Amino acid sequence: MTTTLFLGDAPLTLDDVRAVADCGQTVALGAQAQQAISASFDFLLHSISAGKHIYGVTTGLGANVDTTLLHTQNDRHDEDLLQAIQRRIPLARAVGVGQQATPAQVRAIMLARLAGFVQGASGISLPVAQTLLAFINEGIHPRVPLIGSIGEADLAPLAHIGRALIGDGEAEYQGTVAPVSALLNQTGLTPAPLRGKDGLALVSSNAASVGLAALLLHDAARLMNAHAGAIALSFEAFRANISPLTPWAARMRPAPQQAKTAAYLLALLEGSPLLQPGSARSLQDPLSFRCVAPVLACVCHAWLNARAAVELELNSADDNPGLLAESEQVLANANFDATHLALALESLGLALARHAACSGERIMKLMSPAASGLPRFLTRHAGQTGFATLQKTVSALVSDIAHHAQPLSPLTMPVADRIEDYASQAMGVVAKTTRLLESLHYLVAIELLVAAQALDLQASPRPGRYATALHDKIRARVAPLDEDRASAGDISVLADAIMQPEWLAGQTVLLETS
Numbered sequence: 475m476t477t478t479l480f481l482g483d484a485p486l487t488l489d490d491v492r493a494v495a496d497c498g499q500t501v502a503l504g505a506q507a508q509q510a511i512s513a514s515f516d517f518l519l520h521s522i523s524a525g526k527h528i529y530g531v532t533t534g535l536g537a538n539v540d541t542t543l544l545h546t547q548n549d550r551h552d553e554d555l556l557q558a559i560q561r562r563i564p565l566a567r568a569v570g571v572g573q574q575a576t577p578a579q580v581r582a583i584m585l586a587r588l589a590g591f592v593q594g595a596s597g598i599s600l601p602v603a604q605t606l607l608a609f610i611n612e613g614i615h616p617r618v619p620l621i622g623s624i625g626e627a628d629l630a631p632l633a634h635i636g637r638a639l640i641g642d643g644e645a646e647y648q649g650t651v652a653p654v655s656a657l658l659n660q661t662g663l664t665p666a667p668l669r670g671k672d673g674l675a676l677v678s679s680n681a682a683s684v685g686l687a688a689l690l691l692h693d694a695a696r697l698m699n700a701h702a703g704a705i706a707l708s709f710e711a712f713r714a715n716i717s718p719l720t721p722w723a724a725r726m727r728p729a730p731q732q733a734k735t736a737a738y739l740l741a742l743l744e745g746s747p748l749l750q751p752g753s754a755r756s757l758q759d760p761l762s763f764r765c766v767a768p769v770l771a772c773v774c775h776a777w778l779n780a781r782a783a784v785e786l787e788l789n790s791a792d793d794n795p796g797l798l799a800e801s802e803q804v805l806a807n808a809n810f811d812a813t814h815l816a817l818a819l820e821s822l823g824l825a826l827a828r829h830a831a832c833s834g835e836r837i838m839k840l841m842s843p844a845a846s847g848l849p850r851f852l853t854r855h856a857g858q859t860g861f862a863t864l865q866k867t868v869s870a871l872v873s874d875i876a877h878h879a880q881p882l883s884p885l886t887m888p889v890a891d892r893i894e895d896y897a898s899q900a901m902g903v904v905a906k907t908t909r910l911l912e913s914l915h916y917l918v919a920i921e922l923l924v925a926a927q928a929l930d931l932q933a934s935p936r937p938g939r940y941a942t943a944l945h946d947k948i949r950a951r952v953a954p955l956d957e958d959r960a961s962a963g964d965i966s967v968l969a970d971a972i973m974q975p976e977w978l979a980g981q982t983v984l985l986e987t988s
Contacts, residue, residue: 482507482592491688510594517799518597530674537891560673564636570619582685597671597797625900628682636676641665695985700972706742710937711928715754736767746938762835812900827879878910919968
């Protein structure tokens, strides 16, 4: 990708975040964005000079808000003291532990923070914003541990990025981890001199939760679009009754997204013998087949709500305090609270868990002679195992998905001398939903694997065009199971393939990320 993404010129989308995270797109600050950043910073300096009390600038942070850091008029003009105050903010908050963010995740986080800056309410200085921009475009990825945020501003992960901007800590560059100071020399960049409110502006945001959530939703859409194909293939292999997909069902009960979802699945079955009267195996299929449209519709509805929450955050300001030049306000606010984002992702996780339970049951039914009329465990050879043991993997995956769909408690340990006595836990919700999605994408791969094998054993007429093409796509990567063999490699191949853009090339999709 050779185009440049100009921040501030248009709303940021999930596709934008993915494009930058995957190192395919450079980023620039549009003219309006630069003007908005500069105006907010100039207003900050004017407010300091006028003697205003500004949280995190003239006062301490958190429980130390009652501590005045600048006492006299001379202090307010002491640039060295202001720089020292702001430099300490990211250094003192770089307390993250655990798994390190991947370069793609770090890039998404940095982009999300820049997107907040261009709203013109952070009071960040333009040189510091440009240094963060340079880290993205040069491919310098600070080491960011992912445990440490409780979702009322992602202080710890963002502090690890903030410390890198002043030359402290380590970063990954071109596949090698090195001290940031050495990488700055290597790339010709200079450490950012933090002034005014720069240190606080770098960390006082939910950009880590938002950036990672954007990647999560982009992956979820890609996976659900692939899973819709797996469902169509399972319908063909099972000879399922398509009656619940007809438009009349949704007209009887117009639940959110049900009509669209049913119509999409029905379109994937175009040309299928299932559309002909008398082609279905039975009048009433197991509920894992019958309820496909309403359950998948719930996933789509939850995903759309989550996307709205994430894109709202990508295109608004969560800085506290906000430096609003136009209205000349230093505005204390609670925009750092990410409860709406956490709840949207919790709903998505719960919907995905129910969807996964149906997927697991469809896989089991395809292997059962009593349900599908096909050989037990989908093997032609009596005495061989076929896919029997694969059922254990399916069961383990469904259980793992259900576990990670459980909501986090709204009660958290108070911090900052009990001043911060509530937390959204947005970062934790993003982490567990990401983990849920990892298991789900193996389950989708298994449904594709099993449905393709069932279709090979099915004596019914040739399936519809889409199922035929999808079956061919699977068989180009994985051979049918004849003699018993290890299936782990087959699952891995399909799990990797369905997350590649080319898997859905030329196909209309159920969930749009642009």
